Amino acid sequence: MFFLSKLAFKNLFRSKSRTIVSMVAIAFAVMIVVFAKGLIEGMIDSVSADHIHYNSGHIKVIDEDYYKRERLLTLHYPVDGFDGQGLEEMITALESVEGVEMVIPRLKFGAMVSTEEELVAMNGWGVNPEQELAFTDLEEFLVEGRMVAPGQQEVVMGTDLLEKINCRVGDKVTILFNTAFDSLRGITFRIVGRLESGLKMLNEIVFYLPLDQAQKLLYLDDQTTELLLVTADKKLVPEVLPRVKSLLAEHGDERYQALSYRETSDLIPLMDLSAVIYNFIYIFLLSLSCIVVVNTMIMIVKDRTKEIGMMSALGLESKDILQLFVLEGAIMGVIGSLAGAVSGYLMNSYLARVGFDYGEALSGISSDLIFNTMIYPVSSIEVSIFAFVLGVVIVTIACLIPARRAARLEPTVAMREG
Amino acid sequence: MALLEMQGITKIYNQGKIEVPALRGVDLTVEAGEFTTIFGPSGSGKTTLLNMIGCLDKPTAGRITFDGQELRELDKKALAMVRRYHVGFVFQSYNLIPVLTAYENVEFAIRLVNKYHKKEIRDRVLQILDAVGLAGLAGRKPNELSGGQKQRVAIARALVKEPKLILADEPSANLDSKTSEEVLQVMLKMNQELGTTFIFSTHDPRVMEYARRLIEIRDGLISKDQRRESEDVSD
Numbered sequence: 001m002f003f004l005s006k007l008a009f010k011n012l013f014r015s016k017s018r019t020i021v022s023m024v025a026i027a028f029a030v031m032i033v034v035f036a037k038g039l040i041e042g043m044i045d046s047v048s049a050d051h052i053h054y055n056s057g058h059i060k061v062i063d064e065d066y067y068k069r070e071r072l073l074t075l076h077y078p079v080d081g082f083d084g085q086g087l088e089e090m091i092t093a094l095e096s097v098e099g100v101e102m103v104i105p106r107l108k109f110g111a112m113v114s115t116e117e118e119l120v121a122m123n124g125w126g127v128n129p130e131q132e133l134a135f136t137d138l139e140e141f142l143v144e145g146r147m148v149a150p151g152q153q154e155v156v157m158g159t160d161l162l163e164k165i166n167c168r169v170g171d172k173v174t175i176l177f178n179t180a181f182d183s184l185r186g187i188t189f190r191i192v193g194r195l196e197s198g199l200k201m202l203n204e205i206v207f208y209l210p211l212d213q214a215q216k217l218l219y220l221d222d223q224t225t226e227l228l229l230v231t232a233d234k235k236l237v238p239e240v241l242p243r244v245k246s247l248l249a250e251h252g253d254e255r256y257q258a259l260s261y262r263e264t265s266d267l268i269p270l271m272d273l274s275a276v277i278y279n280f281i282y283i284f285l286l287s288l289s290c291i292v293v294v295n296t297m298i299m300i301v302k303d304r305t306k307e308i309g310m311m312s313a314l315g316l317e318s319k320d321i322l323q324l325f326v327l328e329g330a331i332m333g334v335i336g337s338l339a340g341a342v343s344g345y346l347m348n349s350y351l352a353r354v355g356f357d358y359g360e361a362l363s364g365i366s367s368d369l370i371f372n373t374m375i376y377p378v379s380s381i382e383v384s385i386f387a388f389v390l391g392v393v394i395v396t397i398a399c400l401i402p403a404r405r406a407a408r409l410e411p412t413v414a415m416r417e418g
Numbered sequence: 419m420a421l422l423e424m425q426g427i428t429k430i431y432n433q434g435k436i437e438v439p440a441l442r443g444v445d446l447t448v449e450a451g452e453f454t455t456i457f458g459p460s461g462s463g464k465t466t467l468l469n470m471i472g473c474l475d476k477p478t479a480g481r482i483t484f485d486g487q488e489l490r491e492l493d494k495k496a497l498a499m500v501r502r503y504h505v506g507f508v509f510q511s512y513n514l515i516p517v518l519t520a521y522e523n524v525e526f527a528i529r530l531v532n533k534y535h536k537k538e539i540r541d542r543v544l545q546i547l548d549a550v551g552l553a554g555l556a557g558r559k560p561n562e563l564s565g566g567q568k569q570r571v572a573i574a575r576a577l578v579k580e581p582k583l584i585l586a587d588e589p590s591a592n593l594d595s596k597t598s599e600e601v602l603q604v605m606l607k608m609n610q611e612l613g614t615t616f617i618f619s620t621h622d623p624r625v626m627e628y629a630r631r632l633i634e635i636r637d638g639l640i641s642k643d644q645r646r647e648s649e650d651v652s653d
């Protein structure tokens with residue numbers, strides 16, 4: 001009945017301050033949901049991106065035994081091609097898999113620099129500079145100097161690592177490491193660039209050097225410790241991974257494992273799970289704001305008792321009266337949720353530009369966790385729509401409580417005196 | 419056939435463990451077109467009786483036949499339909515919807531009834547507002563109307579759907595004596611012009627004067643039922 005909807009709308013203006021308080025409560029809750037969801041999605045995106053860039057690629061191809069001892073950075077289980085036939089051929093084969101856009105070798109090894117006071121432990125990453133610049137954010141992190149060049153004995157390091165070893169860009173540094181034959185070697189490199197990022201690992205532990213230099217110095221010619229496969233989007237991984245696996249199987253070399261970025265991260269599946277759990281928190285939060293709405297509506301029903309009785313006396317059925325009050329609540333829900341969804345969206349759009357730094361809170365945490373302390377909340381229409389719909393649905397359902405009270409009133413209350 | 423027949427109507431309210439007998443065996447027959455008052459002191463059972471007649475409540479015992487229909491057999495929804503189509507109500511405290519204009523308040527009742535065309539609705543509402551003396555005030559909200567004007571809107575709202583019966587519970591109790599008489603005159607005029615049956619309760623002797631039939635109720639029983647010739651009725 002259209003005229004009931006019109007009446008429900010007009011009724012909103014009867015007690016303006018109550019209506020406004022209710023709508024503000026809804027708007028606030030919806031805005032928080034948008035913010036929280038945007039933040040969590042942003043966090044998951046950023047954690048995934050960092051993990052993909054600086055650890056796993058979209059798919060990591062690695063020796064099974066190396067994977068088990070990955071933290072030790074052993075050089076005993078390198079990737080050296082199918083049946084030891086060399087890396088180049090293997091890279092070419094992997095590059096031809098449909099969906100694989102790039103194959104990036106990284107040769108990781110443990111190293112040390114001795115300063116006057118201490119031995120500073122670090123990780124060397126032998127890389128193809130061009131690929132790294134294309135795939136990761138190194139270009140952006142490179143605040144001084146330049147990236148290493150192939151064929152040169154040079155390194156690039158994070159600001160904190162440089163500080164620990166008391167060096168600067170332009171200095172020379174002697175780095176000690178174990179070769180593939182477990183012999184100790186010390187080589188002097190020129191520091192050509194300095195990195196600064198929100199990633200503790202890149203800041204404090206890693207130094208980059210050209211892959212060819214790493215291979216030569218470690219006696220691992222045409223070998224590496226891992227291959228990172230890059231696809232156009234992380235969503236394609238479930239499609240591409242089986243093809244990579246079957247290619248590995250074709251070559252009958254059972255040493256190699258192909259792992260999706262999710263399998264190599266402890267954090268990402270956990271965060272996905274938490275995103276699901278958070279949905280319940282959102283429902284809870286919105287339900288809290290409904291206490292205000294339900295309370296307001298109960299007062300409204302009380303105030304309008306005789307009027308409700310009158311409508312019932314005039315022949316409105318219980319279900320019509322229920323509808324009238326649910327509609328009144330639903331309109332509050334729609335307006336409040338809309339305001340919350342829009343303001344949440346605007347807030348996230350702003351924060352998506354300037355970012356949200358929680359680094360201070362994490363300063364004590366071990367640095368081998370790869371993640372960035374800057375979060376950029378996702379500002380997506382979908383998040384706002386999600387919160388809007390959730391807000392409207394929950395408010396409407398909550399309004400059934402006062403609406404049922406109204407619908408149960410007897411028509412005789414209209415005849416009461418006073 | 420009488421419009422309304424009541425036999426042995428008893429109504430007992432349960433107030434906790436105490437039983438309050440509000441009606442104790444009322445027999446009453448009302449013919450179509452009557453203009454009847456039910457009078458009696460406060461607490462005598464007037465409202466309770468009107469509730470029974472108007473299908474707002476069911477008696478504890480007894481039979482009510484309205485327009486040939488035995489009410490006992492009807493469920494909640496069917497009773498709502500009887501009220502919607504056949505009974506108009508006028509309340510002591512008007513019970514207008516404050517956010518609606520006089521026009522919309524009257525329209526509310528006719529919109530519930532599925533028997534008029536859209537265009538017809540507008541004409542009927544304006545016509546009935548005119549008839550109760552509210553021409554030109556259709557656009558006013560209740561808070562812009564005097565008590566007497568509000569009660570006229572309520573009468574128009576009760577009349578607009580052409581019910582068989584209009585029940586008015588102390589319609590003038592909140593009005594001063596001059597306005598009370600005006601409201602009663604409007605009711606009487608509508609009774610005469612449209613032939614609608616009116617039953618109204620009151621404890622005001624001046625208001626009683628208008629009725630063609632006076633039914634006195636005391637302690638839940640009819641103690642007097644008196645018809646008057648039209649000459650006796652003051653104009």
Ligand SMILES: Nc1ncnc2c1ncn2[C@@H]1O[C@H](COP(=O)(O)OP(=O)(O)O)[C@@H](O)[C@H]1O
Nearest residue numbers: 431433438440459460461462463464465466467
């Ligand atoms: N809902 C109720 N519950 C209990 N007692 C009631 C109720 N309504 C009316 N009564 C009692 O029934 C009697 C008749 O009341 P009522 O019909 O309202 O009288 P009147 O309208 O003539 O003043 C009174 O004693 C009143 O207290």
Ligand SMILES: [Mg+2]
Nearest residue numbers: 464465466587
């Ligand atoms: Mg009464």
